[in-house]
Amino acid sequence: MIVKKKLTLLTFTTILAVSTLLAGCSSNNAGGSASSAPSETPKVAKAPSSSPGAEAGDKWVLGAKPLSFTAYSHYGDIDFPKWDSKPAGKWLKENKQVDITMITANGLHEQKLSTMISSNDLPDMIWTQRDDPMVEKLRLEGKLVAYDDYLDKYPNLKTWMGDNLNFLRADDGKLYRFPNWYTGRPAGNAGYVVNKKIYEELGSPKLETTDDLYDYLVKVKEKYGNSITPLELHMGQNVQGFGVIYTAFGEGTLYSYLNRDIRGVPKDNKLTSLFTDPVFREAHKYLSKLFREKLISQDAFTQTQDNVKEKVLAGRVAVYASSSPTVFAMEGHNVLTKNDPNAGYFMIWPIHKAGLDKNKIYPGTYTTLGWNASYITTAAKDPEAIFAFLDYMTSPEGMNLQFFGPEGEYWKGFDADGKPNFTDKYNAEEVAKLQKENDAIMFAGNTGYIDPAKMKLEAALPPEKQNWSARYQSTITWPTQYDVTEFIQISPSPDSELGIMQKSFDEFFLQVYANVITNTKSDAEVDQVLDKAEKDAQALGYGKILEYRTQKWQENKAKIAGKK
The missing domain is CATH 3.40.190.10 (Periplasmic binding protein-like II)
Incomplete structure (x- = not known):
């Protein structure tokens, strides 16, 4: 799926960013103020009540009326494609009246977002790292929408993420991040x-x-x-x-x-x-x-x-x-x-x-929190509708749409555990192609649901017929990935003195990193470069940054242990 440092699940994915992930590699952090140990992945006996249908009361129901908004991917190497150029986007546009205008940066993401901010022409939704400094500035300026009032109304995110959702809260105690590829179980593909x-x-x-x-x-x-x-x-x-x-x-x-x-x-x-x-x-x-x-x-x-x-x-x-x-x-x-x-x-x-x-x-x-997140800005005319859409995308029905297509051909209905019932028409090659095409618009992924759903089918197949990624995820990658939730949100505010130091250090680190690999001619020279780098880094405030992060890390461990 689309992540920096990416959390690709059972499918062909973009990067990137995995991360962006990983991007760049991206952050493995997210904000937090409340705590709990990771909850068990819930079981869902049927499609959730938020499935689209007729509009009921003041609750937005996907498909009841048109939903149009703009979305922007704030990454240097990932632009959202045209919405209806992808199977899931095309189906949602034709069947649920969802039309998203994708804004591209063409590799100039920092400049693009800066221009949008300075001209006060923000997109309705921004998809990026969970703690991107520029987006954090938008929050501090009151230009992001808090999700707290929507969580019970549209319950998929809250149901599937449980109390771990509190780790994503900002310093003001409110929730502004809609996570991508969150989970309560090992995941990843490195x-x-x-x-x-x-x-x-x-x-x-x-x-x-x-x-x-x-x-x-x-x-x-x-x-x-x-x-x-x-x-x-x-x-x-x-x-x-x-x-x-x-x-x-x-x-x-x-x-x-x-x-x-x-x-x-x-x-x-x-x-x-x-x-x-x-x-x-x-x-x-x-x-x-x-x-x-x-x-x-x-x-x-x-x-x-x-x-x-x-x-x-x-x-x-x-x-x-x-x-x-x-x-x-x-x-x-x-x-x-x-x-x-x-x-x-x-x-x-x-x-x-x-x-x-x-x-x-x-x-x-x-991390149990995934890798990146979607933020809704105050430019959105109907932020609740966008949240309802994201909540649908992270639901069992939304995830199955993105991975297996619309209900009826390759899957129909749910079993007692909430996993899709696959039909006799299921075609592994066509499904792999579908997942690959939809990958670039998977920005509200629910790892905790889709991994077991996919493995239900794969486990019944002989190894040579299993999905290539699924085979190696179950036997190699998932058992060898490590949970780093304790390290989330340990960086200083970008506007603080330490935050400014961190930016300078980050630029310095990447320069040193490339230099020590590409320009050294011996082990002794590696040591010399790193000895000098240590002195220069301390002059840039590296020690102070580590002290701050140590404090935040210990606070996170206390939260996970239930001591705060």
Whole structure:
């Protein structure tokens, strides 16, 4: 689904952002004031009462009358497509009178939103990171709509997210975020994809440790030269694939430690500097070596997602690591196997440094709160109607529409657990195509519902007939993702003194990160660069930022433990 640092579920997804996710990688944080431990995923015996129909009382019912609004994706690498160019959007426009005008930024998202703010010409809905600084400024200026009055009226979000919804509340205690891909169960797709044909041509060697991986990449380069990228690390400018490699060098080392909203390493209940962390240093000596030996794309920090996608779909990568490699790998697998049944991609258990416990390596993370969020601005003429629409999209009926199409063809009705009853017409290839096309407009995803719903069908199929992503999610990615809900919303306000320091530090960090991988010629030089980076970072206020985040992190842990 569309996320920065992305939480792709059982389907082909965009990135991105996964995140954006992950984007960039995005934040793994969200706001919070109240607390509770993650609730059990609720069971739904039938389609929720908010299903569309005739309008009743003062409650907005989807389809009872036209709903038109504008929506904007505030990401540098993700623009919303034309609404009715996607199957779900087309169906909703034709059958439920929903018409969304998508506003694009064409890569200039910061400038685009700044212009809209300065001209007071805001979109009705903004979809972005849960704690984007520019959107937080809008909240502080009173230009976002609070959702509290809608939660009981349109109950899907509240039902499925439970008390964890309180973690998304702003400092004023109100709720402004409608989360995307929230869950009460492990989710995510980070890890490693391997080109099957190349792997078998090289003798199917062991690929378990970082030493194994290095030896394999060398063999790829020796055999295929420049025609194949030995290791494709997704979106270097967002620290994506590089972050996956980082996790291989320490038990319990998390990809999220590199993210903008943490950028620190927990030690003795404190967040400490990445630059002085031995695991960080060892991992980046390894990455520097791979880069200077041309085992990694030499344009890893500048190439676009389209560049990566083209290589994966063409089979021109031997190993592909990302916060959500299933995004392109499933499509690539389907493309390659059409022409050659022995081609395609498969996933492997996460790589680990020799001597470490492979079951304590976590290449990806998730939070119960998902990755990004939708905000409704005060420019909206009918914010309640937009919230009702988002609540429908996150409902069982809305999720099934996006994943399996309108009720009647591939699914009909619900079983006792609220999962869809699939019909005899179900066509896995057509459903995969449908999910891929709808991916770009999945901005109110409900992971807790759709993952078990999808697995109901997949579990009954033999492995070779299962959805490519679903097979590896159930066996590899979900068991190896780590819950980082305790690290949500630990960054200072962007307008505060610390917030300004953080912005300067973030720019500095990304410069150092790229430099230590692409411009160092030895392990000793890596240490020199990081030694200097530590001194410069402290001068920028890095230590103060870590102290603030440590305090907020400890408060979150207390909330989760039920002590606040």
